[in-house]
Amino acid sequence: MAAMTGAALAQDGGLWVRVELLPTLDGAQLAAQGYSEQLPDDVAGYELESGGYAVALGPYSQAEAEAVLLNLLAEGVIPVDSVISDGAEFAERVYPAGAAPQAPVEPDVTAQPADPAIPDETPAQAQASEAALSLGEKQQLQTALQWAGVYEGGIDGAFGPGTRNAMALWQAQNGHEPTGILTARQRAELLGAFNAILDGLGIETVRDERTGIQIDLPMAVLQGPVYEPPFARFDAQEPGGPQVVLISQPGDADRLAGLYEILQTLEIVPEEGERQRTEEAFAIEGRNGEIHSTTYAWLVDGQIKGFTLVWPAGDEDRRARLIETMRASFRRLPGVLEPAADAGEDQAVDLVSGLQVRVPERTATGFYVDARGTVVTTADAVAECREVTLDESTPARVVTTDPTLNLAVLQPQAELAPRAVAGFLPGAPRIGAEVAVAGYPYGGALSRPAVTFGTLADVRGLNGEEQVRRLDISTQPGDAGGPVLAEDGAVIGMMLPREGTRQVLPEDVAYALDAEAIRGVLASAGVEPTLAQAGEAKGAEGLVRDAGGLTVLVSCW
CATH class of the missing domain: 3.30.70 (Alpha-Beta Plaits)
Structure with missing residues (x-):
């Protein structure tokens, strides 16, 4: 059939x-x-x-x-x-037959190491013991036969003619009767040779009653476990070494989907790599120049269980072999790691259950200049970035930069509808007028921009520079790229970084790139800026409200 x-x-x-x-x-x-x-x-x-x-x-x-x-x-x-x-x-x-699944399975029995004391079996006994193997163990045998060079079919756990012929060929090559059915002793011999690359890792069957998980782990290179629900962390014994995280929590399809999203914010799950998810399971691969991590999780009977293996980059053969061993040995036990009743005081916004959240290399401020979500910020903010995001979630591409002006124009790569866009002041602002600068001086720690108030000291720089405005204001590095607002909310310029200037300015002196220069770069990039209409002074509360819809956090990853 x-x-x-x-x-x-x-x-x-x-x-x-x-x-x-x-x-x-x-x-x-x-x-x-x-x-x-x-x-x-x-x-x-x-x-x-x-x-x-x-x-x-x-x-x-x-x-x-x-x-x-x-x-x-x-x-x-x-x-x-x-x-x-x-x-x-x-x-x-x-x-299960006729394909080579690439996503996780969840077996019930731990694969046995090679042991000459295992009694040999008759073909009938071998067939009976083979029938008791889990799907994961059958797939692992097919993988081992493939490694041995005798099998070219799919890793599907279905022992059809191709797998039987491969078994017979392996038996003949290793001095056994070619029955096409491996005995328990022969399976241990095949897997022992297959897993020899793992020698020295101290593979042990760990039966963790708190998480309700049994799994083979390389305990010679791991510490642990440390329990911080929903995770049990087996940290590396040496800096930069492997790490294993067991996942265990009660849940449903919604919590599984939430866990899938949360895991991808962690440093141990790099952004590059394949992702698969259904209502009942997910698989995540993450790679960068330092690590390769693999995560599997399954929802069964109201319990979410799984694991993550984090392995140093450049050791792919051992990593691939170990992940197969862990998959084949994974077994559910009764119980689940219950959520902590009291999270305690030792917490941090950049940690999730003791695991470091992935953070950008640097952050800056930008502001929206049209209804499509086009953003201007400093060129320094996006220099040499692998990825740029707006408000830590929307990827953006750099449309153009002007290093001389230290200006960059970004466009979101997903649909975006800003709550407000810049209305640029059409002429020169009045010297001595009150101004406000909106920015993210603390990166993503605050959900809204901070607003700092000061005055316009001059419409030129200290050396007579025509394209900058001099402000009497105290700002922080993260404010660079933010909008400088006049009393009526019109944008008179973009905050420039204090670093990189040829002068060491006093603490309460800052420069802003003037609106006319910004409008010129936008026009050359095909973006039509909006000119502000003269209006009444909005007061501090009104400027803070305007800044909240106009200003955006720019992150460089």
Whole structure:
């Protein structure tokens, strides 16, 4: 039956409970693996004739299909839009056989190391002990056969003719009778050779009762554990060494989605790498020049459990081998790491349960100049950045820079609707007028910009520079790039950094790039600036309100 399509089975009267439709193969396999934790004998994934993929349970008789649908809907195990299908729309099966899933599975039994004391088995005994292997262990055997150079098929945990031929070939190459069924002793021999690269890491089976997780870990290079719900951290013994984080918390699909987002803000999960997520599971790869991390998490029976492996970059062979060992050994135990009742005083805004949140290399201030969300800031703020974000969430690209003026123009890479945009003063401001500077002197620590008040000392710099305004005001480095507002809210310039000038200015003296220079750069970039209309003085409260909608945090990553 495993080799037949759904349509062929439908002709024999089989019915399925179709639980999900997904657009990608990876997503379908990940969803199917999540369901297989609760329904291991019934879950299948199929490519659809019309495109896309389906996760289904079955095949069943008519009565069985109706009973399964009603029972699982009542238990909340499957979505409310699940339906009974005759399988006519199904094409090739993609889970568990006929494909090579790239997303996590969650096995139940720890793989055994090579041990000559393991008694040999007859083919019948070997087949019986093989049937008790979890899906993860079967996939690990296929991976080991692939490593040994005898298997080229998919890593799907289905022992079809290709896997059997590979087993027989391996047996013949290693002096065993080529039965095509590996005995327990032969499996231990194959996996022992496969995992020899892990020698020296002190692989131990860790049974952690507090998290309710059992898993093989390289304890020779780890400390721990340190419990800070929802994590149990096994930190590195040496600086820059490996780290493992076990994930354990009660939850539902919404909390799983929230955890998925939170993890991607952490330093241990670099931004580059593949991501997969369904309602029941997710997988995250993160890579940079220093580390490669892999995270798997599954939602089963109201409990979210999983793990993250953080490994030094440049040691890919051992990392890949270890992650397979951890996946194959991962086992759920009773219990879950309960949320802490009292977080205590030893907290920091840049930590999540003891793990460092990823922070930008530097931050500055910018302000919106049109309704599309175009932003101006200093050229220094975005120099040599891998990525630039607005308010720490919206990616932006640098449209143009003018190093001479220290001005950069940014455009958001996602749809953005600012609450306010700059209205530039069309002429020269009045010397002695009160001004306000809006900025983020503390980076992202505050959700709104701080506003500092001062006066316009001169419409030129101390050396007669025409394109700058001199202010009597005390500002901080993070204010650079922020708007300088006149009493009526019109923008008269952009705050320039104190660093990098050829003069050491007094603490209460600062420069701003004047509005006319900014408008010229915007026009050359194809952005039409708005001119302010003369208005009444707004007072401090009104300027603070205007600044809140106009000003944006610019982060360089």
